[in-house]
Every structure is written in C-alpha cells, then in structure tokens.
Amino acid sequence: MKEGYELIYKRPESLLQTRMHYCPGCFHSTTHKILMEVVDELGIKEKTVGVCPVGCSVFAYDYLDVDMQEAAHGRAAAVATGIKRILPDRVVFSYQGDGDLAAIGTAETLHACNRGENFTFIFINNGIYGMTGGQMAPTTLEGQKTSTSPYGRDPEKVGLPLKMCEIVSQFKRVAFVQRVSFNTPANARKAKKAIKTAFEIQMKKLGTTFIEVASNCPSQWKCTPEESLDWLTNHVFPYYPLGVFKEPPKTKE
C-alpha cells in the first residue's frame, strides 16, 4: 500500500478467493459479491445458510463462504423452507435463476410465498436459460430471439413473460419485494441496500422477502457486457421496472 493512503474497499471476506466460473460481465458474479458484502456488514457469516439451484450458479457453494446446500432443479424454495423451519435463528436465502424459480420451480416458489416462509429469495432473472445453451425462459421478452425461439418469443403461442415481483407481491404473507439491477454504480448501491433490508426483515420474522435481480447474460444474449447494459435499459427495464413492490408498514422504533 502507498504511504499516506488508507484502504477504503476490498473484496468481501466471505467471498472466497476462488475464481468464479461466470462469463466476463455476468451479474451472477456481481450478485455473489454484493451478497457477501451484506453478510460481512451484518456480521452474520456464521449463521447464514444459502441454497443454490441448478443453472449457471450451481457452483455458488464454491464461492460463498457460508453454509450452503444444493437443491434439485427448481426445488430451492422447498429446501430453504425445511432449513429455516428446523433452524429458525439462521438467515436463509435461496439463490435461483429464472428457469429454476419461474419454470420448473414455480409451484415451490408460489407456495413458499403463500405460506410466508421466512427466508429471502435471491432471484436472478436474465430472461434466458444460461447454462443449457440459451433456451427461452418464462421471462424471455416478447420478440426476443433465443435458441428455442429463433423468430422471437411469440406470446400467441407461449404467453407473455412472467413478472414474478408483481405476482408474489399479491401474497399477504410476503413482506418485502424489490427488483434491482447492477447496470450502474448507483443501481448496484441500491441493490445492496435492498438485500440488506431483506435480511433485516427476515431477522425480524416478518414474512417472505423477495429480491429480483434484472440480470444479464452476455454469452447467451450474444453480445458484449457493455451491450448487455444497453439491452437492460432499452428492453428489460421498460417491461420489468426496478423498484420496491412491497414493504412492511413503517412502525415506530
């Protein structure tokens, strides 16, 4: 370190030094980093349990230095339910892609939300199946080309993209819902605050907390990381607006 300078930011302790396998510019990496910054700041490393999915983030347990459990494809919400019910003092999160949470795992997701299970969903919505070769997801935008919708998503045949934040906000026992992104430093800072808020609400046992990351997939969108930010701004945010969809009523401290 240079003399006369002080350290103001370094890689979070709870993010292992292991090189993550994600493609350059992929928000899976950013989400891991921010998640572990929150864990470090709240000092909850020893009592945090994550559930990782099937999808690109299947190896999340190799990177996050907290207790992790792998779930079968789509079943992370059911596994997180079990963990949180047995160990209610732990901070539990599921980490799931859109194929995982909103296609094969829709039943588990909706019922966990309806029951108000007291864990946090970290939902990575990149509008595509990243890991398996860029197939259409339930969240693929209208007209968006993927390997299984080469002429663009046709709502006449497959319906419109699912808006999970808007859907889960309807459940009475869901306490907090926010859609965030990492396309700019300002949005990344908001995203970090959102994850922190979700964990704090979970620790107060107020109900299900749900964070959707409007994410990217430069590799399967077949663009550069920079172009993926433009796609988010021009196509994703107009359909999937960022912001808070639900929060607990303000109580006097």
Add this chain to the structure above:
Amino acid sequence: MPQKGYVEISVEGCKGCNLCVLHCPTNCLALNTKDTNSYGLHYAYLAEEDKCIACMNCSVICPDAAITVYKKMAA
C-alpha cells in the same frame, strides 16, 4: 477539492469485461489491449493515477471483486 485515490486491479482476477472503465467518472481506467493474463483475457489497469477520486464506482460495478480502492489520508 475532490479527494484523491488510487486503485489496485488484480491482473489474474480481472476478466476484462470493461464495466469499470465505462463507469469511471474521471476516465482514469483503461483496458490493456496489448497484454493478457494467464486466462488469455485483457485486463483493466489504472492508466491515469492522478485523476482517481476514490469514488469506488469501479469497485462497486466490478462483477469479480478484482478492484481494491485506497483514499489519500488528510494531511
């Protein structure tokens, strides 16, 4: 006067996504397009150190947590 800073970017940890370069408000970062790390990827570096204002935009946006930020202490 804005604060002064400098950053260290891990050559092996950087994946050359260019997002830090794009979001640095003072344009002091650049991608080294003449050299690669052991993964064959171009890496970002602090090209104009005197311009860095320790704003942490680069470390916030960097997906791979490859950036460490320092701030000059008050004299």
